[in-house]
Amino acid sequence: MKERSTVTAGQLTAAGPPASGSAPGRVLVVAGTRPEAVKLAGVVRALGDRAVLAHTGQHYDDAMWESVRREVGLPEPQVRIEVGGSHRGVQIGTATSALTQYLLDHPMAAVVVQGDTNSTLAGALAANATGTLLVHVEAGLRSDDPTMPEESNRVLVDRIADLCCAPSERNAARLRAEGVPDRRIAVTGNTLFDALHDLLPDPARRAAELDRYGVRPDGFVLATVHRMANVEHPGRLAGLLEGLALLARQAPVLFPVHPRTLAAARDAGLQPLLDRLHILAPLSPVEFLALEAAAGLVVSDSGGVQEEACFLRRPLVVLRDSTERPELLEGWCELLGDREPCDVLLAAWRGAAAWRADLASRALPYAEGGASERIAAELDARLQAVAIA
Numbered sequence: 001m002k003e004r005s006t007v008t009a010g011q012l013t014a015a016g017p018p019a020s021g022s023a024p025g026r027v028l029v030v031a032g033t034r035p036e037a038v039k040l041a042g043v044v045r046a047l048g049d050r051a052v053l054a055h056t057g058q059h060y061d062d063a064m065w066e067s068v069r070r071e072v073g074l075p076e077p078q079v080r081i082e083v084g085g086s087h088r089g090v091q092i093g094t095a096t097s098a099l100t101q102y103l104l105d106h107p108m109a110a111v112v113v114q115g116d117t118n119s120t121l122a123g124a125l126a127a128n129a130t131g132t133l134l135v136h137v138e139a140g141l142r143s144d145d146p147t148m149p150e151e152s153n154r155v156l157v158d159r160i161a162d163l164c165c166a167p168s169e170r171n172a173a174r175l176r177a178e179g180v181p182d183r184r185i186a187v188t189g190n191t192l193f194d195a196l197h198d199l200l201p202d203p204a205r206r207a208a209e210l211d212r213y214g215v216r217p218d219g220f221v222l223a224t225v226h227r228m229a230n231v232e233h234p235g236r237l238a239g240l241l242e243g244l245a246l247l248a249r250q251a252p253v254l255f256p257v258h259p260r261t262l263a264a265a266r267d268a269g270l271q272p273l274l275d276r277l278h279i280l281a282p283l284s285p286v287e288f289l290a291l292e293a294a295a296g297l298v299v300s301d302s303g304g305v306q307e308e309a310c311f312l313r314r315p316l317v318v319l320r321d322s323t324e325r326p327e328l329l330e331g332w333c334e335l336l337g338d339r340e341p342c343d344v345l346l347a348a349w350r351g352a353a354a355w356r357a358d359l360a361s362r363a364l365p366y367a368e369g370g371a372s373e374r375i376a377a378e379l380d381a382r383l384q385a386v387a388i389a
């Protein structure tokens with residue numbers, strides 16, 4: 001049984017000695033949010049006993065972290081930090097400080113971070129500060145929208161990562177164009193597809209999930225909204241919820257709602273619009289995928305949902321002005337941009353059957369499977385090179 005440490009507000013309070021001391025080859029895997037749990041589970045499995053999991057606490061509700069962690073098969077974190085609910089700068093600062101202290105006390109061969117969250121950046125800065133080899137999973141994505149905190153996070157992490165694991169050649173080309181040398185880039189594929197392979201429930205379970213909400217395949221809309229740009233501007237949030245409420249006259253709209261979105265909508269007096277939707281608590285990955293696989297139309301501002309909807313061949317309206325996954329603009333999804341949500345959502349619903357028929361026969365723009373093992377292998381190759389040098 002591995003020992004566990006608890007780190008709070010930049011201060012390390014070890015619950016015992018470090019996990020197996022500071023054995024060479026150990027890898028600190030940093031995760032803070034629900035999508036990181038999903039996309040790192042395969043990497044942790046591929047690393048086996050060498051993986052030491054740190055949870056920054058960015059997502060802290062049971063439905064947002066603990067139940068997700070269990071469902072995707074991540075072990076209990078051996079390092080815990082509590083940054084949840086604080087300002088972005090405080091989240092990054094607190095987690096960077098705590099992870100730095102942990103790495104000083106328990107040197108690791110490498111640090112693995114994923115994606116573009118505040119936790120991703122904190123893990124990267126701590127690795128950089130302690131001279132630990134840094135691996136960035138899902139490198140090279142760009143929305144070119146500097147107003148998104150995620151864009152700043154991912155650009156900064158790619159600048160300092162020793163190994164940028166790009167999901168696709170396109171992402172690798174973007175890194176090269178920004179001056180990242182080839183030796184720091186590996187095209188590994190997308191770990192989300194490993195997760196989808198593991199988590200997508202069988203047809204019976206999917207049918208049971210639809211029964212639970214009284215909806216039929218292709219006959220409902222699945223919506224999520226959580227981005228700062230949508231949630232923190234009451235006018236924008238009202239417009240989106242009006243669009244969804246209008247759609248609800250055509251078909252049931254299932255809306256598993258992020259805690260921040262629910263609080264913001266209520267604060268803005270938008271409860272009457274919420275009342276016209278099927279409001280659900282945040283769903284587990286398996287529950288969400290069961291619904292997503294059968295949704296007539298998906299409406300979301302999430303990054304991961306863009307990839308899932310593509311994999312599941314479901315039409316998607318992205319509630320944003322830009323995407324860091326431009327390959328999906330070739331017919332897989334549609335950006336809302338600054339258009340009127342009511343018009344765009346209604347038109348998308350009317351065209352959804354034809355859109356689904358088109359998606360059914362397309363070649364997927366992503367390679368499938370095996371990304372987690374490739375990432376572990378690339379990491380090992382880097383560690384060997386360091387050992388020989």
Ligand code: UD1
Pocket residue numbers: 033034035058059060061062064065084085086116117118119149150226227228259260302303
């Ligand atoms: C974060 C990521 C985003 C990712 C998303 C997945 C950043 C900048 N953004 O956004 O890229 O797509 O996770 O969900 O890192 N809250 C709770 N309970 C929780 C978690 C959050 O109530 O378990 C509330 C808190 O009030 C918090 C707010 O939601 O302040 C926002 O959470 P935060 O983690 O800062 O950002 P997300 O919107 O979840």
